[in-house]
Amino acid sequence: MLDLVEQYGASDLHLKVGRPPVLRVAGELLAQNGWQPLDAADLSRLFCEVSDESQRARFEAQPELDLSCTIDGGSRLRVSASRQRGAIAMTWRRIPSTVPSLDDLRLPSVCKELIMRPRGLVLVTGPAGSGKSTTLAAMIEHLNERKAARIVTCEDPIEYLLEDKRALITQREVGVDTPSAAGAVRAALRQDPDVIVVSELRDMDTIDAALTAAETGHLVLSTLHTAGAAQTIDRLVDVFPPHLQQQTRTILADVLEGILSQALIPTADGQGRVAAVEVLLASTAVRNLIREGKTPQIPGVMETNQRQGMRSMDQALVDLYRRANVTAEAISTVTSNPERLQNLVQGR
Structure with missing residues (x-):
């Protein structure tokens, strides 16, 4: 299975009963029709290969499970398992053995500046599969290589295994090392952190804990499934009840340092994808808004x-179109205003 992923450079591998494996390559689904359709026994066996006893027990109790694992040869996988029509279905994503650098990902240079801030909230946002986790890991590794900082992560699940370089890193996984992300963030405040990393701000309790951590002088990094900077701010505020929303806006205006909103664009040669990144920095004008x-x-x-x-x-x-191997058609699928984008491409 993993050889198949490697051969095609796939981002994901989808496994379900009654179908051969299906890959996602450069954003497109690619069925492996030369393979036999998988049956329930195949899926059960594969699930046992990538999970341990405690994870299988959790899956029996609640049949949706996200996990990561290291398999023979040192390869890392992120696995999302669920049930469909009474059988196991899975999506596998292979995690590179080394964390890519910010330069490898061709991210804006401002990423390097944001990760070196002494305090505040820095967010990476975008739709599912847009590379948020990879960008976050690259930012942490950039800091790890350059600053003697105490970093505590709360991940669901842990994807990249980070080794201490200049930094001292503790990685905690929800469901394994801690019962909840919000609880892990609050516990981290008592562990002498300089930087707290939350893999995703999924609910009000976690958002509240992250804002508190940033407000008390720590650098907090996290991700959200939002499509842009303005939508991200609205999402952070709207999860709170109405009587707390103005207070949340005030705190967010004080602690926010920046938001990176990204989307992956397929290259014209079909050999991969590159990131287009929107950048919001917390200037005085932005804080007031x-x-x-x-x-x-x-x-x-x-x-x-x-x-x-x-x-x-x-x-x-537009910048990506002008300097990279992407087509006008590809970038037009991401914009919310195709006509305006066309004018920018034409320099109008």
Whole structure:
């Protein structure tokens, strides 16, 4: 199975009863019709190969499970297991054995500046499968190589295994090392952290804990499944009940350092994907807009402050089109305003 993933350079491998394996290659599904369809016994056996006894017990009790594992040869996998029509179904994602650098990922140079901030909240956002976890790991590794910092992570599940370099890193996994992400963040505050990493801000308790950690002088890094900077701010505020939303805006305006919103664009040669990254930095103007609840004005601020390192998603897409091997058609699938993007491409 893993040889198949390696051969095609696939990002994901989908396994279900009644179908041969299906790969996702450069964003497109590719069925392996030369393989025999998998049966329930195949899926059960494969699940046992990638899980331990405690994980199988959790899956029996609640049949949705995210896990990561190291298999023969040192390969790492992220596995999402569920049940469909009474049988196991899985999606495997192979995790590279080494963390890519920010330069390898061709991310904006501002990423290197944000990760070196002494405190505040830095977020990486984007749809599922947009490379958020990889970007987050690359940022942590950049810090690890350059600063003697105490880093505590809370992950669900742990993907990249990080080795101490200049930093001292503790990696905790939800369901294995801690019962909840919010609890792990609050516990981390008592563990002398400089940096707290949360793999995803999924609920109000975790968001509240992360904001508290940033407010008390720590650098907090996390991800959200949101499509842009303005939507990210609204999501963080809207999870709270109405009577707490203004307070949340005020805290967020004070602690936010930056938001990187990314999307992966297939290259013209079909050999891979590259990231287009929108950048919001917490300037005085941005902080005031957050505090006043005027998030619809934020895209305009990004577009007019490129010299400060900001850029909208449309600006990022045009930049990618001009310097990378991507087509106008490919970038048009990401924008929310195709006509405006076309004008930017044509320099109008």
